[in-house]
Amino acid sequence: MTLRGGDPAEIGGYRLEARLGSGGMGTVFLGRTDSGRPVAIKLIHQQYAADEEFRIRFRQEVAAARRVSGAFTAAVVDAAPDAEQPWMATTYIEGPTLAQRVSTEGPLAGAPLRTLAIGLTEALRDIHRAGVVHRDLKPSNVVLSPEGPRVIDFGISRAADQQTLTMTGRVIGTPPFMSPEQLQDPRGVGPRSDVFSLGTLLVYAATGQGPFDADSPYLSAYQVVHEEPALGPVPALLRAVVEPCLAKEPEGRPTAGELLVRLRDLPTDLGDAAAPAAPARTRDTATQHHPPARDATAPGPDPAAEKPAGGRLRRSWRPVLAAAVAVAAVGGGIAAVTTDGLGSRTDPRDDGRSHSVAAPGVPLPKGFTPWRTTVRGGREDIPDELRCIARGDTLFCGGGGVLATRIRSADGSRVWTRTSPGVPVQGMHLVGATADTVLGYRISDRYPKGEVVALDADNGRERWSAPSGAQSMAVTGRSQDAVLMGSSVVTVDAANTRFEARDARSGRLAWTTPFPAHTQCSPVPAGPHLYAMCAPSAEIDDVEVRHPTLRPLDRASGVPGRPVAVDGPAVPMGVAAGRLVLLQVHLRGPAMAGYEGVARFDPATRRVTYSRLPEPVEGTPGMADGTVYVSGQTGRVTALDPLTGRRKWARQTSVEGASGPVAGLGALYFSSATGRVVALSPHDGTVLWTTGPQADGLTGEQGASPRAAVAGRALVVAAARNTLVAFDTRRPPATG
Known part of the structure; x- marks a missing residue:
């Protein structure tokens, strides 16, 4: 149904395409995000906007829809219940009633x-x-x-x-x-x-x-x-x-x-x-x-x-x-x-009850008890950005207005916290941690694009900082402008013209490598190897990267190898059988609409081979133990063989908008911004257990990095509003 005269052209920044229907309380429109993802937007009728009774009902609707985040409901993407004319956007579900x-x-x-x-x-x-x-x-x-x-x-x-x-x-x-x-x-x-x-x-x-x-x-x-x-x-x-x-x-x-x-x-x-x-x-x-x-x-x-x-x-x-x-x-x-x-199969055991994950001989952190904490950042309105790395009995976390924090994995108590006063770049989380140094991102008036900051792991004191560029998303589809490779951190300089490698502890500059002329590049770690992925500046300016190249970088000197062309756009995922695996993006017009193929770069032969997927797969991609996983907005997880492009299995779960996977203890963990977690068997995707929500968050974000970290037999999950929850994987929280 097309828009009618008098219908708005956009609501809350979402451009409208059509009417989906109208009921007693409001009209529902089909809208699009800036990336082209469809959403259903419910707009309260103007005559009810001033009726406090209807406003209360609508606030209840928004709150209820946010609390419910399952594979069989529509997730809330955005909402403005207190706007002059209230509205709510949810994931668009195509199909007849x-x-x-x-x-x-x-x-x-x-x-x-x-x-x-x-x-x-x-x-x-x-x-x-x-x-x-x-x-x-x-x-x-x-x-x-x-x-x-x-x-x-x-x-x-x-x-x-x-x-x-x-x-x-x-x-x-x-x-x-x-x-x-x-x-x-x-x-x-x-x-x-x-x-x-x-x-x-x-x-x-x-x-x-x-x-x-x-x-x-x-x-x-x-x-x-x-x-x-x-x-x-x-x-x-x-x-x-x-x-x-x-x-x-x-x-x-x-x-x-x-x-x-x-x-x-x-x-x-x-x-x-x-x-x-x-x-x-x-x-x-x-x-x-x-x-x-x-x-x-x-x-x-x-x-x-x-x-x-x-x-x-x-x-x-x-x-x-x-x-x-x-x-x-x-x-x-x-x-x-x-x-x-x-x-694919639907496992009748996915009833929300606990099915034990086999973890023989893997202990909990010493003195562990399930815990929950909130790490306050520099801003209260920062979106969900916190991510954690487990190191022994310690967690290092960053993002969401937090430069970095050190937390005891046994009880969630904080050793130290350093906040960031600025708003972090979307997807910018903790860079990494060595035995004695933690690296995070900071946005400031001096460096509005951001800077990499090194902190002493023991006390959180700043060791050094260096300005960093922020354009890797345009090149690789991922925000990864700084990567930790052993004891060195490789960054993009503030001018987006070269790579810089520094000693993680001292900040001493080890080497620099300029980008090829008329290109912009991003560092791509692949196991022990480091690559530069570059794209023509003109294509980046037009937001249409079609001809990226890959070239190996010598980790000791930064000397680049010869470039190899890749059919793009493509997103680097990880390594399988010694080859760098990339997912080829499926475009619908100028907008991304999932992934349509797998590309593999073999450094020995310097060749790129391709496999087309039987059908495009939409969602958040990740890779673990040589398998690529795509977690859909509706809770469906698809496992792909990166060497053939064939689907290994697909499983419908009740956790919408999940990111992952995080592998450990014989299971794969996928979690959403609400803190809901599903544990799947890597073999066939059998649902081992599912938890309920832990925080009031939206589940609409795609492309998010994994929100969970494995600490021995414990799982630490980052949820909205910088909430962290930790529990024993043998005794996950109840779903209700």
């Missing part, structure tokens, strides 16, 4: 129906674990993305521990999908109200009609409170699981976690529902927000003519599920692993 899918193609059946049921229940579990009650689950608030169903619109949600906003004279919700207690006593609504709504959604998905459909919302509301649900057309196996969700009393319903266990025990083929007697419809009155797209949960064979007996049977929760599981076992076995529609 469940209402659109059922309206155009009919009800779901078989495996797609089971996948939808599991995905929505996982979403509800994550929402409740974050302490949020959604309160408005309905078909137009479920988007069927290619990576699975997503729950959107937290407009009337609330934290489980907050008082419900009093809405005088108004029914807030959609009656056919509301629980009895939501209609009768909104202040008493808890997580099991959402379970009731989920039950109505699954009936709708399976039959095209809700269990309380009527010709008016008033009749629907009466049926919800007083009458039995219409479940006749629902497949018998699913009906046995859904029926307890629709109990009139909340305590008679399962929790989302209990429901998830039962759903996973059902066979892939749930059986088909009979076609509804009347055309599919719903009393879902909200405007749908997302344009139709190819549905990843397309229906299987046409529904069979079988009609299971209808009517609600009064049974308790456990006997109903026992019967369902027994039928499933007779019908061909209980599925242990499901398929997510893109060829």
